[in-house]
Structure formats: structure tokens, C-alpha cells
Amino acid sequence: MKRTKVKALLQTPASGQEVLVKGWVRTKRGNKYVTFIAVNDGSTIHNMQVVADMNVFTEEALKEVTTGASVSVVGTLVESQGKGQTVEVQAKTIEVLGTADPEVYPLQKKGHSLEFLREIAHLRPRTNTFGAVLRIRHAMAFAVHQYFNQKGFFYIHTPIITASDAEGAGEMFRVTTLDPVNPPRTEAGEVDFSEDFFGKSTNLTVSGQLEGEVTAMALSEIYTFGPTFRAENSNTSRHLAEFWMIEPEMAFYELEDNMELAEDFLKYLVRYALDNCQDDLQFLNDLYDKELLSRLHFVVENDFQRLTYTEAVEILKTAKQKFEYKVDWGTDLQSEHERYLVEKHFKKPVILTNYPKDIKSFYMKLNDDGKTVRAMDVLFPGIGEIIGGSQREESYEKLVTRMQEMGVPEKEMWWFLDTRRFGTVPHSGFGLGFERLLLFVTGMGNIRDVIPFPRFPKSAEF
């Protein structure tokens, strides 16, 4: 007989048909007449209730049916007598495939702290919480691809190992095959990277944007979705050393087109979650964050408020609220400022535009005022910045000037500059941190809990 997954069985009308269920035991309870075994197979947050008639099964036969054990159950699918499920499986045979010794199996029935579960990240997908998070993560990744595919964007795999640094600043991981103990040396005593695998010093990428721009200058609309890295010694609930980014780049888009796309994209993703992950979202809403579902609906149903950085600074300066950091034109906004705008002042998502050039990257298009650039940040409730983007500087001369002002090495960037020498066009793009999105959609509080195997300072286990 072919196994049917629990998700499908729970949607099947019960008519006493024979079924095969395979999965892991969550709980076992009952009395001397009947035993109820909750079996989960990860296809859904709901368990299949397996009912064992103790006239048919002995205590001894079910001894190894303990939390965490894997079982294969043949039985008949019948309407459930109990609450909490519509159908259940009346067991004919129950085979234990793999035991889980209750003395040592770490995931017993009782709740576990998220901190403890991080220590056993290899087992936490077996919990309701992480099952839900991983299914939502899958759904959001698929929605990203579906959204762009429908719109005629092409998915581009930008390189992970790179000799360039898009941000011009981020701390990077070095990638090397040189002997760490006795690396080859130049006559001056420096490490001789010409002997390294790639013939020069290389790093893990901090962004696929530059390669994305280059490709958009041929294919019009592209997106990246890949891992990016920051070697920052930040032990916070908002930072990972390894995380996934989505970076669309579009030829012929000006800043307004960029904002339209960003808003439409985010609403599509949140709507997709609401439509496809109801059970998991309901669980997270009930257990962790009673406002989660209403916050998700709120984003889908409201237009994002658009205003300039300069306007935002005016609002913040006259706000009644006390801020820890002072707001002045020319300084970067802090999280407390962003959240005030979103949560208190406008009470909806906000897109801020036209930031001072000195606090933004060299590749952003300079406005005619000579002081601001056509940047945009999308700010979300509870999260702050969820998207950062801009119209890109398409003028070769202006771009070179900005690079010189900001100390970006022109020589290494010859290929990037070529896009402005040959058939340059107005273009725009943005970056969405995938885990930031997941924090918003799942309501989880710590970014280490929305990625399967988090990487952070002093931790690369599993």
C-alpha cells in the first residue's frame, strides 16, 4: 500500500477505507480500553490520531510507541469521535520503525524554550513551532519565485565567492586555500595572495547587486535569491553571519516604479502566506503573538505611506515622543524613529525616499539638489527597515565622481562601470532580507529561529 501524508488524509472524507500512515509519535495517552497515538509527519502542523483498541493490541506491543519514535500504521480512516480532528485512523497494525528512548530523547512532551531548541537545531524541526516556521519559510521562498516568474523576471545566480564588495564597507569573510600556518609570502613579508586558489584575495559576497545590475542591462528584469554574508561580531536577535537575500534589478525603472514593485511584491508575499499557511500562522498567532494575523492583514489592506527623508525628519523633530537618539537632517534614522513613523504617526507601512547622499551608497542616483540620492527604504511595523533600494546612478561621469568621493576603487570595478559606458539606461533595484521578511510573517522574535541552521559568532554547529 502507498503511504498517504497526514495533510492529505485530513482532507479526505472518511469511509472506512484502508490507509497507510507513516510519521513520528508526538504523544501517546489512553486507558486500558483504548490508546490514542498522535502521529505527525511534517506535512502539516496537525497530527493524525491513531486509535489502538486494547482488545487488539497489548501494552507490550505498544511499549516502544513513545514520543519521538517513528511508526508505520495501517488502519481504517473513520470519522473521529473525539474533539480536535474530523478523522482518525483505527489501527490494524502498528510497526515501530525506530525507537526514541524516553530516557535520552530531548524532545519530550513538555514545552521547551527557544534557547534550548537552538542548541538542538537538528531536532527542532520536529516541534510544532519549527515545523510551522520551516513550512512558512518554504512557502515564502516559493512565492518569491512564483511572483517574479509570472512577471517575466529572470532568476540570476550571482557569485558567492567574489573579489568585489558592493557596499564598500561590510566586514567580510575571507575564502582561501592557502596554508594557514605557513602561507606563501611576498618579499615584503605580506601574504602572497597571487598563490591563492583564485590568484587573488577573495571573500564571501555581501550582495549580488552589482552582478545583478550588469545582467539587468541585458535581460531587463532580473532577481537574485541567494546567501549573503557579514562577518560582523553582532550577537543580536537581528543579525546573522549568513542569511538569504532577494535582490531584483530592473532596467528602465525609475524610483517610482521601484516603489510600486516593492509594495506590490511585499503584499503578494504576505497575501500568499495568509492564503497558503493558515494553520501554521494560526498556531504562531495563538502561541507567540496574538497580533500576528491582524498585522499581516493590515499590511495587505493598506497603501504604504510615501514621503521623503526630509519630511520624515520634520515629523520626528516635532514629535511629542522622547527619543534616545536625536534626529537631525543628515544623520541616519534609528530603529526607534522608523518605528515611531510606522507604528505611531502613520500607523501603516512607510516608504522613505531621497536620503542624504552621505549616509547612502555610492551607486545611488544623485538628485538635482546635489545633496540627496534616490534611495528608498520600506519600513514595517515591529521590524523597521525590511527593504532598502534605490534608483541607480546611470551616468558614467557622476558614478565615477561618487566612487572617487567615497574611496571605492575604480580599477577593480571596470566591469561594473562598463554598464554605464555601453548602452546605459535608468534602472533601479532593491534588497529584501529573507529572514527579515520571515520575522515579520511568522512573528518570531529572534532571527536565529527563522533559518534552519543559524550562523553567528562562535557558532557554526550542524
Add this chain to the structure above:
Amino acid sequence: MKRTKVKALLQTPASGQEVLVKGWVRTKRGNKYVTFIAVNDGSTIHNMQVVADMNVFTEEALKEVTTGASVSVVGTLVESQGKGQTVEVQAKTIEVLGTADPEVYPLQKKGHSLEFLREIAHLRPRTNTFGAVLRIRHAMAFAVHQYFNQKGFFYIHTPIITASDAEGAGEMFRVTTLDPVNPPRTEAGEVDFSEDFFGKSTNLTVSGQLEGEVTAMALSEIYTFGPTFRAENSNTSRHLAEFWMIEPEMAFYELEDNMELAEDFLKYLVRYALDNCQDDLQFLNDLYDKELLSRLHFVVENDFQRLTYTEAVEILKTAKQKFEYKVDWGTDLQSEHERYLVEKHFKKPVILTNYPKDIKSFYMKLNDDGKTVRAMDVLFPGIGEIIGGSQREESYEKLVTRMQEMGVPEKEMWWFLDTRRFGTVPHSGFGLGFERLLLFVTGMGNIRDVIPFPRFPKSAEF
């Protein structure tokens, strides 16, 4: 007016409506009465023919309309008088957005060698060949996600930076933030990796399989699709230092289920290409490989031949063909042997199973004969091995024995072994090298030409 992409315009019935086309000039030709400008925007391999009536436009006005320049054209969509296209745009205005000086722009009309184009990987997406390859690459990536999503598999992002090595052998890149010139040292003079970012020595992953298995033990069916790395000094047309892998892992799958999935998956992908990438495939078929389309159809229409390694060795030993490498039971098959089986003997894709344990990895399930393991390799015409996989050893004791025999450190793998201690189940999985797939689907001969920015020894440009 809103821009319409060329792909959509070519499918639009022409009724003299006004349209806006944006893209890059591929060619310009004509006479004193009329100028024909071929505009490509990357949405399709086909160009939009823009027709400029030289009673309306002056030579001077079109002077900067040269190959590689970007243009914005307003005109009316009319039925084409000429051959090669159904519709064309009768230009009203032609604006040059960005010039491309014919004296220096490298991509002039004439054909370029693939070797030359590799040197300008940032511009090659503007050619017909690489436009086609990148669109097919996108389509195949999307098809991977769509296939697994439909089947209820969950996409898992396994870690890129890792302290473990699934293959137990592959050459790896080290990831570090230690000072390369004067790294911290232990008293014994060794580099002190406890001072490194992650508190130990870390590498770029060679496979997501082990983390994938762990997750399948909770979610039943998962897949990975991410970058993997090999620091092998191989300067061949088949090796990259950085490439993308797809690795499904399925709980409750035995070897036969694994074969079913692999065959169904590959056929789905090839059929998806045939259905969705006709124009690009036709182009590659005509220009590079006249057998491409028939080879793709052949894979979709034929059952894969399944046999054991032992049976294959018998066939090869009695083959009339002279091989460079001798075949003996216990040795790994060479590419020439694999291709003989596929191309000469069976004349269809082949799945070989039950290889000698000594030439396969420690995690493969041992057969009752004690000599072979439940491995499977899928062999394709022109490519050789396109998929490698196996049923995994689910017995804790047998797995530990194999690890000891093969010198795999148990201590570092505690988390992997936990899956066999707690609720272990029969399970299987396989790996598909994404670029191997693309070599097959595009018919390109060099793996550096099916990834946007290839990484290989002494080359990490762009």
C-alpha cells in the same frame, strides 16, 4: 505610456496601436528611404524590428543608434512587410538613452568565440547565446521549485559555512576572519582557530545532504537548492569551484522510490524546457548542436534502463569496444564506460544501482551481501552521471561501523547520528548538479558557459 516588453509585443495582434519599446540595439541597416533597427530587451531571443522612415528621421538623428546603444522608441505596431517577424514598430520618436561607442564596444555584430565572451562575462548576457542560456537557466530553476512544491516537498536552506564535510574527502575552501599575516597561534605554533569567527575552523559546504537528511526526519520530504564548492585545481570543461546543487531527501523512501522520483523529476524538467523554452532551444539547436532537440525528446519519451553495477560490469567486460580503462568489479566506472552503456548498448538513460561499498560514501545503506550499497547513479547521453544518490543507512550501529571503517570522525557528527538514535526511518535522497543539468538541456559544451559568473582556478573576476 507604459513600456511593453518585446516578448509580449510579438504576441500582440497589430492594429496600428501606439507602443513604447525599450531595449538595446542589435543591428541597424537600411538605405536612404528607410532604416531598420533590431531592438532586443532580453525578454526573448527575438528582436523587435523598428522601422524609421527617412523622410521623418535624419541620418544625423540616428547617428548614435549603434550596436549596443540603449533606445526608447515610441511608434505604432503594424504587421511586418518583411520576413522573419510578424509585427514591427513604425517609429515616431527614437531616443538614445545610452550610447555605445563603436570604436570600443566589444560586442559588435560579428560572432564572437565563447572563449572571448568568457573574458567579458559582464557583457555576454547581451548576446543571443547567453540570453538563451540564462533564460533556460531561469526556467529550469523555476521548474525545480514548482515540481517539489506541487509534490509537498519543503525547500530547506542548508548552511553554506560549515564545520562538517559530507563527502569525507572533497577539497574545501577555508572561511576565516583571522589576520592572514599574523594569525593567533597556540603554544605549539599552530594557528589558533578558537580565535576565528566561529570559534573553530570552518569551510564552504560541499553538500547540503547531511542537514537535509536531518530535516527530512521531521518534514518527511525536503529539498535543497543552493551553492556548493570544491577547491579542486581542475581546469576542465566539466568542473567549477562554485556550482549549484539540488538535493532532495525523503523519509520512508527506499531505493526503488528514489529511482522513481529521480526519473520523474528529470523528465519533468526536460519537458518543462521543451514546453517553455522553444525559441531558445531552437536557436541553440541550430547554432551549436543539431541533435539537441531530438536528445531532449528522447529522454522524455523513454523509460530509463535500470540495472545493477554488477550487471553493467558484465556487459562492459564482454563489449566489443576497446576502452582506455579496464573494467573490473570493484573499480569505479569511467566516463567512457558510462557513455558506452547509455549511448551504445542501451541507447537510453540508465540507472545503475548497488555499487561496491568501497567506492561509495559512508552514509549509503549496506546490502545484505555485505559488499554492495544501495547507491544509484543516473547516466545521461553526452553527460555521463547526472544524478548520484542512494538509500541512506538508517541503522545507528551499521552507520557507526561504516564511519569507523572509513575514518569519518564520529564526534563531530553527533547531530547526524542523532537522527539514527531517535525515530530513525528508511530514507533516501540524491543530488543533481544544476550546471550538469544545464549542459544537457542547453547542449553547451563547457560548464563555464551555463553559469553567469563562473569561478575556477585563478579566476574570480566580476
